[in-house]
Amino acid sequence: MAARPYATLVPRQTHRILAGHCWVFRSEFQTIVGEAVDGEPLEIRDQRGTVVGSGLYSAQSQIAVRLLSRRSVEFDAAFFRDRLRQARALRDQRLGGRPARRLVSSEGDLLPGLIVDQYGDRLVVQTTTVGMDRRLPMWLDLLKAEFSPAQIVERNDLTVRRHEGLPERTGVLHGPADTRLVVRVGRCDVEVDLLDPHKTGSYLDQQLNHEAVARWVVPGARVLDCFCHLAGFGVHALLAGAKEAVAVDSAEASIAGARRSAELAQVGDRLVTHCANAFDWLRAADDARETFDLVVLDPPSFTRNKDSVAGAMRGYKEIHVRGLRRLGVGGRLATFTCSHHVSAAMFLETVLEAAVDARRILRLEETLSASPDHPVLPTIPESQYLKGFVFSVMEAF
Incomplete structure (x- = not known):
């Protein structure tokens, strides 16, 4: 049997791998022994020749190997x-x-x-x-x-x-x-198309969060679900006793899906939808001084790389200032970021900065993350991409 090809890491580059991360960057290679074939197994060794992992080689990506094991194994x-x-x-x-x-x-x-x-x-x-x-x-x-x-x-x-x-x-x-079907997600039946351009049909990472946020709904509440997609937060809030949910999304297909979700849950008469840019809608709501008992902000990722983080944080701050202004004392904010480039601490700091501008005193009620079918490896920060918080407004001044 031919010897398996392997790459030796440059000195002092094994710690991150030994600590549990599974990405090996091309810049961390010192030498490659044997022929590294695109898509095929490649062992990773330290300076002493000890195997520290094995995975599949990518010839074009800067992430040259994603480790599947810390041992030398057959990937059959x-x-x-x-x-x-x-x-x-x-x-x-x-x-x-x-x-x-x-x-x-x-x-x-x-x-x-x-x-x-x-x-x-x-x-x-x-x-x-x-x-x-x-x-x-x-x-x-x-x-x-x-x-x-x-x-x-x-x-x-x-x-x-x-x-x-x-x-x-x-x-x-x-x-x-036919890729369309009706399936239960959380407490709701939703109609999804598995070829829908939004993820793979529904945002499964928020499935348990839809239920968690709904537990903060008081009977008769008015709820705002921004960046709603299929209005999972809004429809669950209605099922929990909200009087009305306003769902905002810029995609017409999402708004149509939100209406269908509400119909399937038999709460369609209490869901108000707006196909609009959420930033623009919030500005208009600010001018109109609309008020809500619960505001949900679940935007798409505002940043795909580290270079755009500063701009993303400005965007997060703006929507939080405007969202918080729609809440009075006792109102609640549920907010999320899905970018692994934005840490929970950074996100929390931005929300608190927005609270200063909105003249609101907040109490942190609950910290949320992705549903458990999206497991997190603490040594791989990228796996902990979804962070969420629920706040209560203690004082408005």
């Missing part, structure tokens, strides 16, 4: 089947019989480059690295064997694939051509 179908079963066991334990859930969450399940979402008897697959993409036929076989899905949809339209030299692709890989 049995290896990946075991990882898949471990991932499934976690979901069964933490989410029970929920029909909508993320089955595989890339680095969070030690399967970097693979995402699998489940919607009832249908699966959605994304492969974001060349190594996982080349193994897509194997993954299809494993998913069919383990889950017997009625349909498997490919959603490889992520721009991150460009860093790997991969084309964008979408389509049905197994089962019927």
